[in-house]
Amino acid sequence: MTAFDWQRMLLDDFPVLFLGEVALRALFAFVVVFLFLKVSGRRGVRQLSLFELVVILTLGSAAGDVSFYEDVPLLPIAMVFATLLLLYRLTVLAMSHSIRFSNWMEGKPVTIIEDGLYALNSLNRYNISSDEFFMELRQQGVEHLGQVRLGILETDGDVSLYFNPPEAIKPGLSVLPPEHRPAYERMPATAVYACTRCGHTQLINSQQQALCPRCRHAVWSLALNNQRLR
Known part of the structure; x- marks a missing residue:
């Protein structure tokens, strides 16, 4: 040849x-x-x-x-x-x-966000990573999980979202990219933080470490409380 x-x-x-x-x-x-x-x-x-x-x-x-x-x-x-x-x-x-x-054949819709928190059973059972649908949430105008009342992963891969009214929005885990969502194991200041794994929020004092009471995760991000932009 x-x-x-x-x-x-x-x-x-x-x-x-x-x-x-x-x-x-x-x-x-x-x-x-x-x-x-x-x-x-x-x-x-x-x-x-x-x-x-x-x-x-x-x-x-x-x-x-x-x-x-x-x-x-x-x-x-x-x-x-x-x-x-x-x-x-x-x-x-x-x-x-x-x-x-x-x-x-086609699976069932899966609840992945409920009352501003990740549904742990769905995350564990279906091996879903939160990063997989952060982009989808951002594209639908979501800045943090506290804005979302219910999130459902449909059988075709789309995410259906149902939002809290403005008066019901609470602090939640940021869905922004990592450079805009720093994570901590020891908190730099006293504030409300969100567990980066399940979204649970709680007040943590400066220089304190904490385990999430919901999922036993030890990494936190500053919780956001912004209103959703329409």
Whole structure:
């Protein structure tokens, strides 16, 4: 083999007309995937459930094979798409008739914030890191957990938030990036601090160390009490 052989790198032993066949195959794959999404009832793919993600990845694999490999005929790939569509419809039908099966396939909404605190059972059971949705909270105008009455992690990965009214906002854990949310084990001043793991708040004196009574964590951040900007 010769290095930097442009004939091999660009087209290898295929004739130039094969580029036209590749274009036709790519068009075929595009149309079939588009029709699949239309027939299946999907209106968008911003967030996919686990089940839908598996279907899309399988579609992408089949579409890639038929687009680039000259020895992959079109009709078997069409059968792959038809089979996936049938399986999709049957699975959706089964999910609509069985809540247990639906929960097993796509999961259930998970409460992650309750009354300004992280739900410890959810964090531990589902191995959720608070940093995973801090960005989502900031994008929805949240500065600290005391502004949030209820937060639910949906099955598609979105976070649904229900806010406290202004008069009910209390001190809470900051969701700002680490450079704007310094953490302490020994408090620099007497103030209300928030546990960086669960959000519990309490007054801690200057130069004092404390264990969180809720989760036994020893790292704290200064609690914020700002109103939510609309």
